[in-house]
Amino acid sequence: MALINTAIDEIGMTPWQWKLFFFNGFGYAVDSLLIVCQSISSPAVDREFGRPNKKVAGVPLASQVGLLVGAALWGFSADIIGRKLAFNTSLLICAGFVLIAGGMPDYISFAAMVAIYSAGAGGNYILDATNLVEFLPITHTWLVTFMSIWWAVGYMITGLLAWGFMSNFSCATKSTPATCHKADNWGWRYLHFTTGSLVLVMSVARLLFIRMTQTPRWLIAQNKDVEAFTVLENLAKKYNRPFTLKLEDLEGKGRVLHTEKSRWSLFRMSMHVGGLFQTKLLTYSSIVIFANWFVIGMVSPLYSVFLPYYLETRGAQRNGPPSNYTTWRNYAINQVAGLGGPIIAGVLVETKLFGRRGTLAIGALFTMVLQFGYTQIKTPAQNLGVSAAITAASNIYYGTIYAYTPEILPSAHRATGYGICVVLNRIGGISGVLIGSYANVETTAPLFVCASLFGLLVILSLILPFETRGKRAN
Template identity: 30%
Template sequence: MRFPFRARRRQESVHDYIGVLVPLEEAHLHSHSARSGRSEFEEVRTSSDDDEPESGLPKDGDSEQTGMLQMSAAEYTIEGLRREVRRGDRRHQWTEYELKSKLINKAIQDIGMGRYNWQLFVLCGFGWFADNLWMQGVSLTLPSLSGEFGISEKQVRYTTSSLFLGLCIGSFFWGIGADIMGRRIAFNVTLLITSIFGIWAAYAPSWGWVCILFACMGTGVGGNLPVDGALFLEFLPDSSSALLTLLSVWWPVGQLVSSIFAWYFITRWPVEQGWRYFVMTIGLITFAMFLIRFAIFRLFESPKYLLSQGRQSEAVAVVHGIAYRNGKMTWLTEEILDAVADMEGAERTPGRVSTTNIIKENLTSFSFGRIRPLFQSRKLGTATLLIWFCWSTIGLGYPLFNAFLPQYLSHGGSGAPVTDESMMAYDAASSETYRNYAIISVVGVPGSLLAAYTVDHKSPFLGRKGTLAISTLVSAIFLFFFVKFGTTPNSQLFFTCVEAFCQNIMYGVLYAFSPEIFPAPVRGAGTGVASFLNRVLGLIAPIIAANIPGDGTTAPIYMSAILILAAFVGMVLIPIETRGRQRL
């Protein structure tokens, strides 16, 4: 069968790939299992559920054997799927959306990981890459901005505040906007905004303009993580859920690339030129990533988003599009979705198929009503508040140390205005400082790899919560060690490397764990608010660091350690563990 879309078209509508939909009566013949390759019908025959009757296949001497044998394979498959989607809490009143969402999860699981999913892993990784590319990039320019514009080391920290202001706006707008406009628009536009204002910042005539342009750039990069994480999660088979954590491996890679280019440009050009060449370079890298996303890769809209908007036929067609891209076929059809969800006791959820209703819904969506479903139960509400608390404390604690690390490693944070003598001393040490920064970035990469392994480990001390809590606790401890025992460049490098390793585990699991907790209709809002709180507190961090009494080197790091320790306590109290749990 020839797939009916053409590569020259930018967007794929339902009609582009609806032609490969499988008839209901043939569903069992085309079903695939990612684990064994068996048909859905064969899987139902061998499945068991302690809380449900056996598979229902006729046994020898069964009085209903004749009637069961007369059932079509497709009808029997639906009975098996009904049992499948009802697994879990039997007291829960499943809604129509939840049942259909679980069925889409199963269809994606049966298709398995393939070319489309791995391409999406790379392209969503661009969002992680860009986030730390610019977060660390701005930090690495601070000594140069002090030198060119004559700003004290404490005052120049407000540059980071301007970035975090943009990150706050971007994370909130794009997080909620992804639930309103869809994931695809935000996925493409965020990198474009980042690259435009990032490149423009290289031509800034004054420090004030640098701050303004970095803030505008932040509105783009701030939407990357909440949007890309939610998007990747909704295309990911359940058996490959650890890949969401592994996606964080792009984060230290972004820091590494930023460190290498800063080491090359800032240490080899005059102070007023090096940082501009550096910012221009990472801006062009970001624009290249946007072009790859927009012009080369053709993204499907999230089937969970489409289902939540009442666009069921498009959601089904997307699943078939994924199957086609992966060289597979799928049993999913609209008829199967409706038949499985048509159960006694299922709570009907009215669809929003009408264009007028969708527009009206979107116009009123930027309100607190968007986050109200996050508190629909006591357990979910408690988990939501604790997740937001962890994001907030980490948002304030992390930049108090990391955003000014180049200053800690180079000058020691004297806070005095930059003079010719101090710049000469800085020039002598800057090459070693940026070299050490690159080493720290490399050490962070294995942290993400270890996190991807431990989040699905069966140990009661690991999983999502255990890995997150342990890495956060160790991170807090080594922040105290950095202040207490980091008296030499080598000891500072060692403690910072351990810190980078643990923090990459922490952030990698946190960015994967958070969207797994939130239901798909409000997943963008839940992660968006979390990211927004993270950025708001990050906005305050430079203000504290710039105005704290003393030399501004030890007190901010002590505060960072205390805040990270508070986040550890919040993580231990989260009442949900998503390891092995289906995502709605």
């Protein structure tokens, strides 16, 4: 692994790695785009079809279940079959089912399509962050943090589309299935048709404009030294970069144990989980990072998924019944403001004062303070300003955790470890949806819970054992 890392540093940053940053970013964007797509659609779908179970928010729950399945499928399989297949197919799967979802005639069928396209997207940022970090020279590892800008871009695109579609083609806020008819409620369908088409374009662009290979670090973990050497040699030759690694140096380090067994054997699959707990320090690190991801999962649906409901009713309490236009304009502005979070995080993670752990803590702390403050808003301007600041602050945390997680996981077991993180995240998300379903999401109660959970994230961030600033991800 050290020889591979040295060779990547010697080759340096090439145009191919910049393309990888760009096209891996598509996966980040699709993950957030589709989560927000279903959450934006959920109130309108409720008004048109009604919920089969009045208490349970079925569409957000279907999304979280699908995301959990996707994280398990893509995350756990990536250490077995490599990173290439998911890169080439996941967006195409998403695109097809998002387009189908826009034509669904009832609540159950729509929720089913949401679950399937969420499963397609569920492992995207596991694989995208892993792909990128395993090809980057140490001088550019900050790009893994900055790649979360794509996650914010996904939110922004969906927010702007919602402003156009939901404000002009949706039933009134207080409509019921008896008064909300399909002809008056095409906004959520237009949203799905448009985002599905956009994801389809992204998936085709991935196939046409970049030839993805297995990462050298994954290849040597599979005892494929010749293939790993060839990947790096071809990269160096293509861009006329120095390359002094010798194949015999790699092969002279011996063989990776147990690679003669089938990759699908229970023994080798269990090694990927056991590799996350090989030492006391690694065990402690794994447990704390798992806890971070579980808590994030609870926060996300309580705030992001139920924010459309809250914005609708908050405007009514403070300034009379809000128009659809005002509701979705504010939502779009929130998501545009979110672009600032990853940019701030990308700067802070490389500073000696904050590093990765400090940036995580700062993002969580600011979000906690702002969410407590949000419960006291009294004017539409305060509503818009504070909610936009919350989005930006929370994206500082999210952007950093997405980059920090693959950096601290061992390369041979990176996708498995990241997959466990995201599975726990989705379990937390399901818990958050159920909590929100039985709480009153039109009050400030979910915000108090969210703010308290972000306070817990401050502590969980500071007790992480590894600071990876300026260090190589192995």
